[in-house]
Amino acid sequence: MLVGADVVNFDSHRKEELAEGHIGERVTKRAYALRVDNPVVLAEVTERHRESVGRAVGLRSFGVLVAGLWNMIACSRSMEEPDMADLRIFSYLPNPRIWKATIAARLCGVDIEIFGAPPRELKDWLWDFDARPLTQADKASGEYTREARTGFAGRLYKTDAFLEAHPFGTVPAAFSPDGAVGIFESNSIMRAVVRLGHSEFGLYGNDPYTASRIDSFLDASLVFARDSQVYLLSLAAKTVTREIYDRAAQAFSSYMSGIDKSLAPNRVFIVSDRVTLADICFVCEYALFSREAERRSALATLGVAPITDDSPATRFPRATSHFERLCAHEAFAADLGPFLTAQRSRIEASASG
């Protein structure tokens, strides 16, 4: 649990909202429901969420039988007025970049829906507002075929409408409910959530100066995220070089020093007296970067150890304890909890293997 009077305040606001049946409750359910690695939660989903679950989970997990069920549900649903979420996000799953949006959504009562599949399966999806697994005809037509650029290899399948909404062609890809507006870059998707939500929680500050200071942290995170992404992708592809490693180490050190300093001498949050987008972004970027420790053997071939082996808790004590405290909060734990548990076993396996 977080400490400090402001947090207590913030928590009680949220509970009040939820007690009134606020849609924030649905965010949590929906986010859980759409975790492709946890199909058990199907039972918890309400009737109107089933189509999304069928798409995100069913086809992968249960094959043709569920595909039939999915079609039945989709047909019956098309006869009703669809229950539109405030924002739709398409991505590979799980994806720490999306957690920026899901955490923010839980904290300010926005209803988002998430479509996607694990990274290796997303190359067999049609990337679109109505994203779905590809059919043989989609593949054969050649109409949607594009060269992958970042994080994927070979071919991807994207509609023209997707590329119009998302000119950089990347995921996570968010859309307005009618699909007309595409929002890209995970920080901007998180900003969209907060602009759609309840401003009284102060997630984006309550005055132009505070909001701009929050932006400063988000921009700084993007500089770090660039080197972090190059490093993580090269680790996964086993193409990491000493130069990439050194750049990532430098970027990590610089970002973490700034965050640590922002929390000095004993501030509870990075920007204001309550949680903001700067805190959410930091937690997600740190979690994403920490995945490097799962690639110990790829690093050993360079004769180096994971960058996070060099005791971040000693070098950046405020930043690391901030991460831990926020991860324990329910709005963060919903995403970070399962990730950190699974990560512990992956790191153990990579150390012994």
Ligand SMILES: N[C@@H](CCC(=O)N[C@@H](CS)C(=O)NCC(=O)O)C(=O)O
């Ligand atoms: N900085 C972006 C990163 C997005 C990104 O680079 N996505 C990659 C996957 S890691 C992608 O969609 N690549 C599509 C392609 O290769 O065409 C964010 O935070 O959203």
